[in-house]
Every structure is written in C-alpha cells, then in structure tokens.
Amino acid sequence: MKLAFKIAIRFLKSGKGQTLLIILGIAVGVSVQIFIGSLIQGLQKSLIDKTIGNSPQITVTSNTDDQTIKDYSTIIKELSELKKEITGISAAVDGPALISENNKNYSVLIRGLDLENADKIYRVNEKIYEGSKPTGDNEILLGRELKEELGVSLGDTVKVLTDSGQINELTITGFYDLKVSSINKSWMITTLKTAQNIFSLNSKVTGIEMQVKDVFKADTIAKEIDSKLGSNFKTENWKEQNAELLSGLNGQSISSIMIQVFVMIAVLLGIASVLAITVIQKSRQLGILKAMGIKDRTASLIFLFEGLLLGAAGAILGITFGFLLGYLFTKFALNPDGTPVVELYINAGFIGISAVVAVLASTLASLVPARRSSKLNPIEVIKNG
Template sequence: MKLAFSIAKRFLLSSKGQTLLILIGIVIGVSVQIFIGSLITGLQASLVDTTIGNSSQITIEAAGTQNYFTDDNTLFDQLKNDQRLTAVSKSFDGSGFIVLDEDDTYPVLMRGFEFEQANQIYDFESSLVEGHIPASENEIMIGTNLAKDLELSLNDSVNFLTTSFNEVELEIVGIFDLGVASLNKSWMISPLNNAQKFFNEENQLSAIETQVDDVFAADVIAEDIASHLDDNLITTNWKDQNEQLLSGLTGQSISSYMIQVFVLLAVLLGIASVLAISVVQKSKQLGILKAMGIKDRTASFIFLFQGFMLGLVGSLIGVAVGIGLSYAFSFFVKNPDGTALVPFNLNIPFIVISFVIAVVATTVAAVIPAKNSSKLNPIEVIKNG
C-alpha cells in the first residue's frame, strides 16, 4: 500500500499539466455544487422567514363556528414548557369599525396581545415607527397604511365601534410597520385585557399562537399537540396554509439536486477518462514495475490512490471556493434597501456531505483505470514499447 501510494504521488507530480487539469475540473465541480446548494438553502430560508418568520406557525383556536374559547392557563403553561416551541402567545381578535363621522366608518380588526409573549412572534418593538407599545387602558397602536389612509397621527383619538355596538374612545400611542400592507391597513392593536373588555369577552381567547424550532416539522408537532387538546379546540399550521410555497420550495430543492448530480457526473467522467489515458501513457512504466514484481493489486491501487488524492485536494479547494462565491454573492448582490438578496448561509452538514461525496466519487472514478492497469501484461508492454 505504501509503495502504491508513493508511485501514485510520483505519477501525479511527473504529469503536472494533466494533474492540474483534473484538479481544476474537481474544484469547479465542487465549488459549483457548494455555491448552488448554499444559494438555494439561503433562498429557501429567506422565503420562509419572510413568509412566516413574524407570524404564528402553529395556532390553537376554537373548533367549529365558535369564535372564542376560555383562557386556560394550564394549557398555556404546558405549551410554554414544550421544548419544540420557541414562542407561545395568547391573542384576542374582534372585528369593528373606526367611526369617521355619523354616516361613515372604516373596518378594522382589533387584536389584543400580552406583548411580552407576542413580541417573540411579531417583534412589535422593532416594527414601531413612532410612539410606544400600548400599556394603559384605551391605548392602541395602528399600522402605517391605516394612519396614512385616515390621516391619523400619534396621540390622535379615534372612536372604535364593535360589532355589538359598543363604542369606546381610543388614543393612538404607537404606529407600526409589519412589512405587510394588508396588516398595516387593517390591524388595530391593544393589550389583551383591554381588547377582551371592548367586546365584553373577559377571560376569552381567539387563539394561542406559537412558533416552532423546526418550521418544517410544524405539521407533525401540530398533530401531536392536537391529540392532547379538548374536542372544542383544533390546531392549524403554516404548512397546510401555504401549500403553494411548499411546492415552490420542493421544486427549488429538486432542481438544485439535479444540477449538483449532473455537475458531479461531468467531473467523474472527466476524471475517469483522463486517468484511463494515464494508464496508456504510463503503461511502459507499469510494465517494468510488474516485471520487477509489483502485483496486479498494487498496480490497481496506484490509480485508486491517484483518484483519492486528486479528490481530496480538489474538494478542499472547491469547498473553499464555493464558500467564497456564496459569501461574495450575499455581499455584492443587494436588495434596494441594502440587505442581502440571499443571506449568506453556511450549512456545515451540507458542506461536509458534499466534500465526502466528492472525495468518494473521485476515488470510485478511478476504479475503471485501476482495473485496466491490473490487466496489463508486462511482457507485451515491454516488447511493444
């Protein structure tokens, strides 16, 4: 084995141009694989974060036609202690109207939260454009689009009319921008107990909203949570509600895998063909070595070691180049607001797997040349020159 490794190393160094050509092919193949894989993974993470990053991923709500269910601290505490959930928040929703004048109203959705918990999901503190988060009775915050449409400003007062014809005067203490026009235009947010009081639904909830550690396991976690709930409660999850997004992500993954496979196949065919030519080029040396007593098995290992060494060095350089390309893409390709179009995503497990596959594949690519070398007849090789 040591002799085969030494001869393989000498053969590679004696044909520097050929060795460099193979290395370039491996580097390009592995770097493209790392770059495309990281790009798709980063894009998917960005899409998921944009779509559901600041929203409920598993929601517990009343079953059937009921709008509300009784606030149960036992259930809430159980969910808070569930290690699979990263955030748990109570919420209360009620439809109503902003009274503009005697004959004109504007429909809005009153949402009540306990902000300490809700901030972990909706990040209201970072979304505030002006003012502060409501804390006292009759304080609310509204979205930027709603403020613009109704020409409302900080510290203005509005009359809010519920669907049960309860009317209350509210003070705007904050204006938020959640990045979604429909929410900025329709949500009116207050502390949970205030919203419940406006609708005469004390101790009632519309939903318990949660986020999970593994977003792609949300459907499995939701099903498990549902199995422990009363019959009057159900769970919904983001995967069931975003089937088109999931289809798009699946399509991206499949296209990424196909590109990576074809790139790897091209590299392997190149390595196999160049090493096959190398067997012919080195046939005289191999014939002499066999005549001196080298076994067929040792001759085969010469080319297997060549494939392994080329794969190891080429894959290491390819991984470095691929990571560099991914970083450069995220650094130079920006959105209009200056953020990265696709965030840099260093997926260590994916990189390690890609590296191992590349090394194993390049070694396997040397199997056919290795078999050819073992079939060489030393007498015929030496005789024919």
C-alpha cells in the same frame, strides 16, 4: 499501501498540468454545487422568513359555540411542556371593528396580544418605528399605512365600534411596520386585557399561537397537539394554509438536487476518462514496477490514491471558489436599497457533505483505471514499449 501512496504522488507530480486540470475540474463542480445549494437554501430561508417567519406557524382555536378558549394559561403550560420544539407560544384575542374618521369608515382587526410572549412570534418591539408598545388600558399600536390614512399622531385617540355596538376610545402609543401593507392597514395591536375588555371576554381568548423550531415539522406537531386537546379545539398549521408556497419550496429543492447530481456525474466521468488515459501513459512504468515485484493490488491502489488525492484537493479548492462566488453574488446582485437580492445561507453540514461526495466520486471514478492497471501484463507492456 505506503508504497502505492508514494508512487501515486510521484505520478501526479510527473504530470503537473494534467493534475492541475483535474483538480480544477473537480473544484468547479464542487463550487457550483455549493453556490447553487447555498443560493437556493438562502432563497428558501428568505421566503420562509418573509411569509411565515414573523407569524404563527400553528394556531389553536375553539370549536365551541362562543369560539373562545377558557383557562388558556393552563393549556399554554401543557403545550409548552408537551413539545420542546415550540419556540414561541402566546394567547391572542381577535375581533373586528370599525373606525369612523374623515367621513370614512375603516374596517380593522383589533389584535389583543400578550406582548411579551407574542414578541417571539411577531417581533413587534423591533417593528415599532415611532413611540412605544401599549402598557396600560385602552392603548394601541397602529400600522404605517393606517396611520397615513387616518392622519393621526402619537397621543391621539381613535374611536372604534365593535359588532356589539360598543364604542371604545383608544389612545395611540406607537406605530409599527410589519412590512406587509395589508397588515399595516388593518391591524390595531393592543394588550390582551384591553382586547378582552373591548369584546367583553372576561378572562377568555380567541386563539393560541405558536412558532416551532423546524417549520417543516409544523404539521406533525399540530397533529400531536390536536390529539392532546380533543374535539373542542381546532389546530391549524402554516403548511395547510400555504400549499402553493410549500409546493414551490419543494420544487426548488428538487431542482437544486438534480443540478448537483448532473454536475457531479460530469465531474466523475471526466476524472475516470483522464485517469484511464493515465494508465496508458504510465503503462511502461507500471510494467517495470510489476516486473520488480509489485502486486496487482498495489498497482490498483496507486490509482485509487490518485483519485482520493485529486478529490481532496479539488474539494478544498471548490469550497474556496464556492465561497468566493457567493460573496461576489451578494455584492453585485442587489436590490434598489442596496441589500442582496438573496442572502446566501452558509450551511456547514451541506458544505461538508458536498466535499465528501466530491472525494468519494473521485475515488469511485478511479476504480475503472485501477482495475485496468491490475490486468496489465508486465512482459507484454515492456516488450511493446
């Protein structure tokens, strides 16, 4: 085996130009794999972050007549202990209201949140661009668009009318921007206690919201939660509510895999054809080596080692090219504000698998010339030159 390895290195060195071309071919294939795969993964991550990254991925509501949840603290504790995949969980009180201002009526949704726990889901603290979050009773946050429509400032008060006919005066402590115009225009965020008082819910809530570690397992986790809570509760997950988004993400993944497979097939065929020619080119040397006593198995190993070495060198160079392509893409494909159109997602596992696949494909491609070399007859090769 050691002898075969040394001969393989010598063969590769004797045809440096050919060896370099094969390595570059493998490197291009690996770099395309890594670039396309990382680009699509980055696009998927960006879409998920923008659509469901700052929103609940699982929501529990009540099926009772009053559609409220009692003793929610106990339920939250049970759910937190039930599934370790849950990264954020918070109670919420939601209710519609009207604001009459400037001779206009504005329909809003009052959202009472446990602001400390809800921040793990909505990232409210980092989205406040002016003022601060509510801490006392009858204090609220308004969205950027609603602020502009109402023409209000910090410390101003707004009067809201609920469906029960009750009028409440609320003080503005800050303004947020969740980057979604419809939300900024309709949500009034306040504390859980204030919302419970406004809608006369005492210690009840209207929902329990959760985020999970792996968003694509949200439906499985939701089913387990649903079976745990029973028929008085309804459990929904983002995959049910975003079927079109999910279909688009699946389509992107399939497209990425298909492109990578065809690229690797092209690389594999190229290596096999070049190494097959090498067998012909080196047939005289192989014939002499066999006449000197080298076994057929050793002759085959020479080309297997060539394939392995070419694949390893190509994979290393391909990873470098892939990172370079990704870097250049983030510098030239920019939004008007200067941010990259798509943030590349560097997945070490994916890159490692791409490199291993390239090495294996190169080694497999060398099986054809390896088999051919083992069948060479040394007497005929030397005789015919």
